[in-house]
Amino acid sequence: MRGPGSGGDATDADVSVGTRRARDRQISQVPYLPGLDGLRAVAVVAVMIYHANSDWLLGGYIGVEVFFVISGYLITLLLIAEHERTGAIDLKSFWIRRFRRLLPALFLMMLLLSVWVSLFERDALGKLRGDVIAGASYFSNWYQIFIGAGYSAGNDFAPLRHLWSLAVEEQFYVVWPIIMLAFVRFGARRIAGVARWLFLGAIVVTVVVALLDYTGAQQTPELTPDAYWMLGDRPISKPDALYLSTLSRSGGLMLGAAFAMVWRPTAVMRGPLRNKAKMFDVGAGVGFGILLVLAWVMSFDPSQGVHGFLFKGGLFLTGLATLAIIAAITHRGAKTGHLLSNPVLLWIGTRSYGLYLYHWPIYQIIRNIAANKLQFHEFVLAMVATAIITEASYRFVETPIRKGKLGELWRRRGELGRSGGAGGQQRPVLIGGAIALVLSLFAVGSMATAELKQNSVQTQLDANAELACNLATGENCDTEPDEAAESEPDPDPDPAEDIDGELPVEETPVDDPAEGEVPVESETTTVTTVPAGPTRFAVGDSVMLGALIPLQTLGFQVDALESRAFVNGLDLVETLAREGRLPDQMVIHLGTNGRISESQMERMVAAVAEVPEVVLVTNDVDRDYTAGNNELMYSTAAANDNISVLDWQGLVKACEGDCLENDGFHLKPDGQQYYADVIAFQLGIE
Structure with missing residues (x-):
């Protein structure tokens, strides 16, 4: 019997092994599958x-x-x-x-x-x-x-x-x-x-x-x-x-x-x-x-x-x-x-x-x-x-x-180049x-x-977030801190002079003491009336945050957070209501970041029941829940005398100038001022 590789006839075992390997090779083939x-x-x-x-x-x-x-x-x-x-x-x-x-x-x-x-x-x-x-x-x-x-x-x-x-x-x-x-x-x-x-x-x-x-x-x-x-x-x-x-x-x-x-x-x-x-x-x-x-x-x-x-x-x-x-x-x-x-x-x-x-x-x-949706054309x-x-x-x-x-x-x-045929x-x-x-x-x-830069929307929101008021803690809630500093009482006031709008009270002599009472020396009590401070709150999300500066100019304490959903703003308002810290006028612009449920709106209505003027601002974002949120705001306002609706979705179309960012709802400077102006008009703020 000849050894392997000698070129002689194959044994039965060799044939069996060779057949098996050939079969395995065929089974292992991966054909082109056009259906894939x-x-x-x-x-x-x-x-x-x-x-x-x-x-x-x-x-x-x-x-x-x-x-x-x-x-x-x-x-x-x-x-x-x-x-x-x-x-x-x-x-x-x-x-x-x-x-x-x-x-x-x-x-x-x-x-x-x-x-x-x-x-x-x-x-x-x-x-x-x-x-x-x-x-x-x-x-x-x-x-x-x-x-x-x-x-x-x-x-x-x-x-x-x-x-x-x-x-x-x-x-x-x-x-x-x-x-x-x-x-x-x-x-x-x-x-x-x-x-x-x-x-x-x-x-x-x-x-x-x-x-x-x-x-x-x-x-x-x-x-x-x-x-x-x-x-x-x-x-x-x-x-x-x-x-x-x-x-x-x-x-x-x-x-x-x-x-x-x-x-x-x-x-x-x-x-x-x-x-x-x-x-x-x-x-x-x-x-x-x-x-x-x-x-x-x-x-x-x-x-x-x-x-x-x-x-x-x-x-x-x-x-x-x-x-x-x-x-x-x-x-x-x-x-x-x-x-x-x-x-x-x-x-x-x-x-x-x-x-x-x-x-x-x-x-x-x-x-x-990335967020913008293409039109069909x-x-x-x-x-x-x-x-x-x-x-x-x-x-x-x-x-x-x-x-x-x-x-x-x-x-x-x-x-071709060497042969001169491709000159x-x-x-x-x-x-x-x-x-x-x-x-x-x-x-x-x-x-x-290149310098690493944030997009224009994020840059604006980050800058305004540093200035926004936190109504829950009171941080950054001085609407005009420079004027607040000027209104501090003079340590040695002249009672005859009106200091920063504070009215002096005339001296009131104490009546003669009744018999048996210890006489009290006459003293002059000067009462100063400190300004009550801002009575306007604005609670919102990133759309409102973009308009922070012009809203503060109107006297609002603006508590606005990026990506805030309605339920988060609701928690804040309920906290303020429990603590008795609600204002006379309140603007609420929430609903950009999610669906508002009827139960959430009912809780909001209960929380702001003692606020004389509440404005709900509608949303103008391309979301499947936008129409439902806006309809809920209108029905809520119709059922409550202290609540009105600002139709931002309709009014934003009338904004003149370069008003909106590329995403179609965050505000550029023209839009920020317009946003504050329509809120001022709604509340009758001069």
Whole structure:
């Protein structure tokens, strides 16, 4: 018998081993599944609609979770297949492939954006610097959590906020292959047991997130401390951390990975499930139905506490629905994969990475700040621009680099140059390259040296917060401190002189004492009447805080806080009522930051029952609860003689000049003065 490698005939054992390996290699193959590109298309379209205007698709953000499940499935499937084909996992090659797929378009987008911001949004360069560094290192999600710049922070020009999800995926790509090195050594049969543990891990993540979630309306750390974790002196938003962190969003990745360990497309078609195509199509239909309902109704707004189901099983249900669709897509006999493989969805799906990458910066350039919602015509314009840029990036940057053709193109250019065949073509290329280089250097230099600036709204609110009155403690509640200091009584007053408006009282002689009483010497008692001080209180949120100075000029003690909800202002007013410290006139502007319940309004009415004049100011913000809040104010005023309504929602439209910030409701100087003027007119203040 000849030894191995001698070139002789193979033994029966050799044939058996070789056949088994050949079979394993076939089972381990990962065929191209166009239906998955179609599913990616559906997911990215949902996200882009949601990012444009959340009113159009309240839960469209679940498309990101669909991406996580797909990534977990495909990456795990590829790693298992590689190990079964070669007996190893080449980490270096895997990471190089990932970097070649992801980094070129990312760096190109950030470079183009940096040039734009350097030319047209220079005040945002300081903040962009941190976002670019975090984006390039795939650390965006943790960076946003740390600085408090999640999706709930809406007044910034934030063109890279969407990179958090790419950071989660890239961190998964770095860590997961290393973990898989241990798992694949268990063998194909035992790895199915690992899948059960991963599924259990996804359940544990869901339960922990539900327990950690803060379900109320999130405001500032001072107003809702339970909505934050403290990292030293830095408050960390719980909703933002749970939404953005890799750990809390790992459930979808684990579900996809677990499914890959038990569901390989080629192996499925060799087993009894190959004849169950209709069953999988029905499952996919149910999965799409679940995703549609969730995308339609599961809104996310931490400032209003609207995220309960999302963090209490919503993400897990999204993952299960996605797995049902993937099961049908990977079954060759099912129709789901064919339906998702139409040309339109394939074009979108194959370019989903670029569409996701470019759409958010383009949205921001159009609307300027994150909180603004696009109008339909703006959305159409943004989609056209996104599609054009994405296609150019896909054809001329991503695909050549991914396929290793960039070096080939560069060599061909050099050969043509040496042969003299490209002289006419090289000049425009060289000129364009020189312009691009100059702009790039200008952008990088500008960003590196830029001053870190807050947005105009935050700057104004921070400055006014230092001056605002705290009615509960009395801090900063001298409306005009300079005049108050001047009104202090002279230690040696002239009784014949009126000092600062204080009227002297004439001397009153004491009557002769009655018999038996001790005589009392006659004395002169001078009574000074101290001004009662301001009798006007203004209680509100950030809209009122912006108009702090002109309101103080009118004699108001202004207690206004950023992000204050109605219930927080109600607590303050009730405290003042219990202590007997309510004024003669009171302006209440609350309702920007959440829905007002009838019971809360009834408590407010009871608290201000002894105040002669109370003005409720309506709100002019683009929120689904605004109309209800304003209607409640009108009905309350109609039922109470001491309460009136100031229709700010209607009056603000008549403001002349540059009145509103880019978010459409915070006040610029013209708007601040106008706001104070209409309140003065309402109360008859001269």
